[in-house]
Amino acid sequence: MRGKRILLIIGGGIAAYKACELIRLLRKQGAAVRCVLTDGGKHFVTPMTLAALSENPVYSSLWDLKDETEMGHIQLSREADLVVVCPATADLLAKMAAGIADDLATTLLLATDKKVLAAPAMNVRMWEHEATRRNVARLRRHGVTIVEPDEGEMACGEFGPGRLPEPLALLAGISSALAAQQKLAERHIIVTAGPTHEPIDPVRMLANRSSGKQGFAIAEALADMGARVTLVAGPVTLATPPGIARIDVETAAEMQAAVEAALPAEAAIMAAAVADWRVDVAPAKLKKADGPPALAWSANPDILAGLAASPQRPRLLIGFAAETGNAIAEGQAKLARKRCDWIVANDVSEDPMGGDDNKVHLITADGAESWERASKREIAHRLADRIADALA
Missing domain, CATH: 3.40.50.1950 (Flavin prenyltransferase-like)
Incomplete structure (x- = not known):
């Protein structure tokens, strides 16, 4: 005291x-x-x-x-x-x-x-x-x-x-x-947040509507419980919560490198909306007069699955699934596919990305638990409590 x-x-x-x-x-x-x-x-x-x-x-x-x-x-x-x-x-x-x-x-x-x-x-x-x-x-x-x-x-x-x-x-x-509040004292936890931007040419990019608010709220809630948090943030304009080490990145490859450099960690919460695909970047601006460009697509690194297979795999690995259909079924499939411990799933057709509220389903090997709609801050604190219990 x-x-x-x-x-x-x-x-x-x-x-x-x-x-x-x-x-x-x-x-x-x-x-x-x-x-x-x-x-x-x-x-x-x-x-x-x-x-x-x-x-x-x-x-x-x-x-x-x-x-x-x-x-x-x-x-x-x-x-x-x-x-x-x-x-x-x-x-x-x-x-x-x-x-x-x-x-x-x-x-x-x-x-x-x-x-x-x-x-x-x-x-x-x-x-x-x-x-x-x-x-x-x-x-x-x-x-x-x-x-x-x-x-x-x-x-x-x-x-x-x-x-x-x-x-x-x-x-x-x-x-x-x-x-x-100190249940996570000195435990290192990695959190990713926000979108990634994949360049097409010097002026254009592939992006998504993620605001980073949920990931930032989770990082702050974990820090409030004493955790040493490394926040790997995509391109967002949010202020860094107090006491958090922030690493700013732009692309999926940069996010993967930052996450791997931050290891080891006891837990990793992959809340970022990482682009699945990237294209070969044109050296100069693509001109409208040249017609629709033929883009050469490549798969981006799967950061969550890579962590699950890593020799430095965190003890607790949590992924996020933003879906437009059956969020629970898609989340359960992602849990098995990625081999992580939990998935936090939500239907973004019901709660569009970028808002202040969310309705999520916590999916584990034991089943799915649906949480009532709440502010992203409230969801973050509830998730942080569950993380603290899991790492106890």
Whole structure:
């Protein structure tokens, strides 16, 4: 925990008083804590108390010019190692699940690219209500860690699940969440992303519509879990995620060379859309007046199959299959043909290449698992969790 940075969002519930002891325990463990206090939370704890315990300013308004100048809400949302919502009221959980951003706390939660842990606390009937259960399930699918509430007597006089766990139990949950982020510590993983461009002449090329977004999101999710990531990127304009070694290439042959030079690795995720074919490059621009050119075609190297047959084969080898027909059947055929461990398949006629969302099927020797449509970032984090489990 020493040196870790925690952003603590305190919701408006009677259990907010436990956040004070949680801050003290986190500080004792060597963590730095910044607090965001909701308007509801102010009815139960004061900014002065939280500032004294955390030894940091307390933030509460999205419209505070001084706070926005000194620590903008985007920076605040992304400088932490972990975002903790405690207590997470039914209202906060609902807004998180719906993507509502109507105050500082919910705006931070929507803007953060860091792991989020929520500790719900509410009346038993609110906790067991179908709307709350649906919101919690959705948050879990989106990668939010939920600390299950305790069962017991509540301030309202009712008994049942909904009590905020004691601060020591919350501390243990936070410690576990931070440890999970380092499940891939020091493991080298190669990720390919984006298209390849195969030149035809000095001004023309063969290309595809891959944006590289899914591969870049996977690389970032793996780095967030402590992996040492080598990202081999085709021609894209995306920014390099923090802490990642990026190698830019253009053609399939260059991508193959970069991947082989990056070995050995414990895992390789081949998310790039590599051109299957190339042509003999004309030394000068092909002229329209000369009529349709006769192109001499050659097969590009099969990077995925080559890795599968390599003496330096990664322990976990994952390919991608973008299909326009039966994605599962085509993915299963590709799994057998390429001799890799997993295939992530999707139907690009349903989710065109270049978008921000995806619906994929994870195909392994045990069968196919269809994931619901989600953002590419959410899919990346889910896949990274599965990779960490496989390499454990």
